[in-house]
Amino acid sequence: MDLSSSGPLVLETLTNACCQNADVLKPAERQLQQWETQPGFYTILSEIFSNHNISINVRWLAVLYCKNGVERYWRKTAPNAMSEDEKERLKSKLISNFSEPVPQIATQLAVLISKIARLDCPRNWNSLLPALFQAVRCEDLLIQERALLILHHVTKTLASKRLPPDRKLFEELTGEIFGFVYGLWIRDLDLFAELSQVHSDEMGPAMDRANLSCKIIRKQIVYGTKDPSTNQDMSSFLNQIFVRLKQVLGFRQSMWGNHQVLEKCQKMILLITKILLDLLDIHPISFIQLIRPTLEFVVTYNFSMSEKGLLFERFTVNCFNLMKGILSSDVYRPMKSPEQTDAVKMAAYKIKMDFFHYGTLREICRRLISQYFLLTSEDLSHWDADPEGFCLEEGGDSYKYSLRPSSEVLYLTLFKEFRASLSPVVLELVQAVQAPCDPEDMIGILSKDAVYNAVGLSAFDLFDDVDFDKWFSSELLQELNIKHQNYRIIHRRIIWLCAHWVGVKMSFSLRPTLYQAIISLLNQSEDLVVRIESAMTLKTAVDDFEFSVEQFLPYLDSMFSLLFDLLKEVQECDTKMQVLHVISFLIERTGGQIKPYASSLLQYLQILWQEAQEHNMLKCAILTTLVHLVKGFGSTCTTVYEFLLPVIQISTDVTQDQHVYLAEDGLDLWLETVKNSPAPNDNLLQLYRNMPGLLEMGTENLRTCLKIIEAYLLLCPQQFMHHFCNSLASSLHGLMKDIREDGQILILRVVEVALKLFPKEGPDIFLTMFVSIVDSILKDKNQSMLVSMNLTLFGRIVLQNQEFMWKLLQQMAPQYQEEVNTLFGALLDIWFDNMDYITQPERRKLSALALASLLSVNSSLVDEKFAGIVTLCVGVLHDVTRIPVDDDPLLQLDSLVISDTDQGTETEEEEVEHEKRKHQLSKQDPVHTVPLKDFLISQLHLCKEQRGEKFDLLMNQVDPEIVQQLTAFTR
Known part of the structure; x- marks a missing residue:
């Protein structure tokens, strides 16, 4: 591409690519795509995005195309790779100017430079870092900030490389520049402190630069050294970390009213706490010196009234996770045998245990429950505005980002570590909120809810301390009878509490009382959140080891009706899935008892299936429910074929995009339908047309597919083989080529069923496969389950169809350049050698019957093997x-x-x-x-x-x- 003449054309095309008119946009995009592999194209792009007089949108698009080009064509081994000359021109252009005025473009440029640095730095781009160091020393604040932004992205990229040579390079880079970046951070924080005295407009940029420096420090201190405590500058940083953290917390407090600067201060606070979290996770030994100050800091700022004004949610979350990390770290816990515990671990353990004396533990526990477990006004507003959203459970890693999960995880961690000290504290709180409270006293209700939450979370640890049967019978049931709008909070918590205790310590005799309570709370007059929580508790109770169908049957009618009403009432896809899973579980546990109540559910599921066109996960939940319904219906499932069969058809059709989501559950439903069908059915048989496509897709659902084939063979052997024998033989033989041994055995078991059903016709249908089976027996010298299975199939032919056996051996003899008897003799020798590896009694007997059947064959070969056969x-x-x-x-x-x-x-x-x-x-x-x-x-x-x-x-x-x-x- 001629740089002098093509620049205006590229600029015009980029301009057209920013147009909203599709007639102009589409041809421009096609033209740019064609130029991607043209030499000189990226040099022209660099000229365009470096020209600040050109439109921002055009420059931004030029950077994006350049970034994409680097990803595709920078490596020397890439097809249409960039020339070395063009690479050098682009690198030179990128570090020649750090004064980009538009933040969005500056960020894209920083990412572009980091992508090149990942591949070329430092060996093939040794000028990058010196240029950045020079730029961050510049007195021009814009150039300083842009250079820091680039340095941050370069550091982040290089830190993500994990191969030993790359890690060594990053450690060398860290050694060179950490002290410099640390100095920049101190400089900008001190500058911010000065500027904040006069509320200068330059406060924001100063904190921005400090944040960028801190991001670089975070990556370097965590990934740039094996032990931060051995580096002088890093040790200085660690010694200063809490001083600076408290300083920035003070900055934040003084910035009320200046929302933008306050947010920048919060970013710095979170960055410093993230550095502490990373150090605790990656360098726990280096963190030992920080255990005591970290715990003191967390308690001071989160469990005392003196610093309450400095709190904000993400800061509190990080603080709780720091305490939780220290408590749960195996590095800070001695071995079971004290003499095997090294001195470092013992020192860390002593620091931890010295800090958590009874008074501190008591205060932390009380504040967690009475302050952080309380539902907030925002929670209650969410409850009223979006009850279904309120009920969605936070799980997984939510404790890392959300306040309530993080406080609950910290509480549990503390309780497991210090159960003896904390049990009396929780029991005191329970005693304090024991009696029903005034429904108008919202503070009392919220406090009771928080205490009940604590008792539920620590149910296993409070096993010996709480008589839940007595508490439930004498007090909790009374509170469920209090009908007041505010008491819905307690109703929800009590039924949630039952779910946590039912599998821990609730008498079998009290289950009917629990079922009755659930029925009353599932009633349509109750709050929707309470009803959803009650449904979840029912699932837990039914899933319990001590669950008795007979004991539950008197409540089945009411339960099913109320759950069905709830399913129809809720609107959100996720909530419908939750309730459907409860219903599915109920059907699974009660089996055929569900038949009288299933017709209305089926009618609704048909409507729901139509409404769920764009919600594949809801369709999966429907399929799971149908699986359990079919099991419950048994042989009467034919009455719902009109709905079942089209659902199976669309769920397992590989030409439909949704099969990616539905195939697994659809196959389970297909299998249960065939297994429970009492007689052949043409429409059910025609579903098999979906099977070859499923088998071609690989082995993900192979086991279920093969079970379906076996079920068809048993249900309607004549019709099935008449229509699909050739397709079946071709599919199974194709699968055998590139599959592991256990998969091959599964396939051969299906063939075995076919041979049992069709001892005369079956071998001819699978002729090609039997050639492969005999070939495998002769060539595979290992004693394995696969060889045993192959011999079993061969034995079935010997026993039931010797005519086919001799025909097969005659066909294969020329291939081995052997006489038929010689080939058969070799097979018999292998069979004798492997007999001990055929362990299943049925297969051993089959082999014995097959070998015995040869005794009536008047052959010199049989005479030769006579003694072996009899033995x-x-x-x-x-x-x-x-x-x-x-x-x-x-x-x-x-x-x-x-x-x-x-x-x-x-x-x-x-x-x-x-x-x-x-x-x-x-x-x-x-x-x-x-x-x-x-x-x-x-x-x-x-x-x-x-x-x-x-x-x-x-x-x-x-x-x-x-x-x-x-x-x-x-x-």
């Missing part, structure tokens, strides 16, 4: 033969043979249709219908008839002890 068969006979209790020892039975009188573990009515079909198939399988002893004797008789006198010679080859054991079986 293996006798060995398996020992495994499967049992003597009935109290019966004649001579009456020996095959333990795997299923008689007509055998009963399953469940009654016919309770058994899932799928299990009935599996049981029926087992009753047709030779493994479960043919006694091995009888079959072996029969085959030996046939062999004797065929061989005549030669049979005795064959028997002489067998070990005499084996012959003796065989004789014992044949008495």
Whole structure:
């Protein structure tokens, strides 16, 4: 690209790309995209964004295109990589001027420079840092601030690199510049202190520069050294950190009315506390010197009245997390064996324990509960304005950013560390709020709510100290009967409290009382927040180990109706999902008992499915509910096919974008539907057309897909194989090529089911796969589960379709340049060697039956392997033969043979249709219908008839002890 002639054209195109008219915008974007790989394009862009006379929007767009180009074409190995000359021109341009007046463009330039620095600094761009150092010393405040901004982004980028050489480079860089940046920080803070005396307009820029310096310090002190305490400048910083933190807190207090500067002071306060948090996390040993001052600082500023005016939420959150981090750090906790604990850990532990004496613990605990656990006026306004949003639980890492979660996590950490000291404090508070309070006394209600919150959070730790049964029966239930608008706060907290204690210490006999309480609070006359909380408590109670369906049944009708009303009433997608999960859980735990109440729910789910077109997570919740409903319906699920089948169809259709979200739950629903269907159904069968696409997508849902195929084979074997046998064989064979061994075994189990159902036709359908199976047996020298599975399938063919076996071996013999008998002999040898690795009794017996079936084959190969076959068969006979209790020892039975009188573990009515079909198939399988002893004797008789006198010679080859054991079986 000619730089002299193309500059105006590029400028015009960038201008058009900023236009709101699509007819002008689109061609400009296409043209810029074409120029991305043209030499000289980025040099022209640098000229444009450096020209302050050009429109801000055009310059901003030029920086963005340049930044994107660096990401794509800067590396030497990238396709269409930038030339070294153009790179040098761009780097030179970027550090020639630090006076960008527009903050947004300055930020983009800083990010652009940091991206280049990540790849080139310091080896291929050694002029960057000196240029930045010179600029931050400049008397022009704008140049100073822009240079610091760039230095911050460069430092942030280099600190993020984790390879050892990169870390070493960053440590070297830190050693060179930390003292300088630290000096800048002190200079700007002191300047701010002077300027604040006269409320100069330059206060803001001074604090901005101090904030940028502090951001650089944060990355360097955490990632730029292995031990900050060994660096003189860093030690000086750590010694000054609380002095400066208190200083900036004072600045903030003096800035009331100047909102902009106050915010800048808050940024500095948070930055310093984040440095402390990072040091505690990354350099806990270096932090030991700061344990005592940190704890004193946190208590002074957060648990005393003297400094209350200095608090703001994010500062308090960081302070709480500092205390929590010190308490929970394993570095500051001795080993179980004191002699194994090093001196450093013991010193840290002693500092911590010396600080937390009873008086301090008592004050912290009381203030956490009475001050930080209280619902605020903002909380109550949120409750009234958006009750569903109020109910959304804060979890995960929310304690790092939000005040209430951080105070609760600190309380729990303290309680676990100092349970003996804090239990009496909490019990005192409980005693103080025991009696019902005046509903008009909002302070009393909020205090009671906070104390109940503490008792719920520490339920496990208060197990021995609180008689929850007595408290619940004598007092909490009375408070649930107080009907007043303000008492909704207590109602919500009591039912929440029950959820925390029900699995800890609530008597089984009190469960009905709890269910009755939940029913009363789920009533439509109650506050919506209370109703949602009650639903969540119900889920916890039903999920408990001691839950009894029989005990719950009298309340099922009311519970289900009230939950259903709540589900229809709530509006938010997240809340509907929450309530749906409670209903799903209820259906799962009560099973078939739900049938009388399910029709109205199903009707509503159909409406909800239509309304949830843009809410895939809500659709997932609906699918989960349907899974449990189908299980509850059992064989009567056919009555809801009209809704179920289209839902399964759209959820598992890989041509629909939403399948990414719905496929997993959709497959679960599909599986349960097929398993519970009592008879074949054409519409259900046609759903299988979605399966090849799902199988092509890989192994994420392979296990469920294969279970569905197996369920189809058992439900409608003839129809299924008639329509889909070729597709099935092709899909399964394709999957076998690039999949781990455990996945291959799952696939082969499906093939095994097909062979059980179609012993004559099945092998021909899977011919290609059987070629691969035999090939694998011959080539795989390892004893593994896969080899055992392959031999099992081969054994089933030997037993049930020897005609196909010989045809298969004849087809494969030329490939191995061997005679058929030689090839079969090799297979038999491998089979003998691997017999000990076929551990499942059914598969061992199948192998024995298959080998025994060869005894009637008049072949020299069988004669050669005769002794091995008999020996293996006798060995398996020992495994499967049992003597009935109290019966004649001579009456020996095959333990795997299923008689007509055998009963399953469940009654016919309770058994899932799928299990009935599996049981029926087992009753047709030779493994479960043919006694091995009888079959072996029969085959030996046939062999004797065929061989005549030669049979005795064959028997002489067998070990005499084996012959003796065989004789014992044949008495």
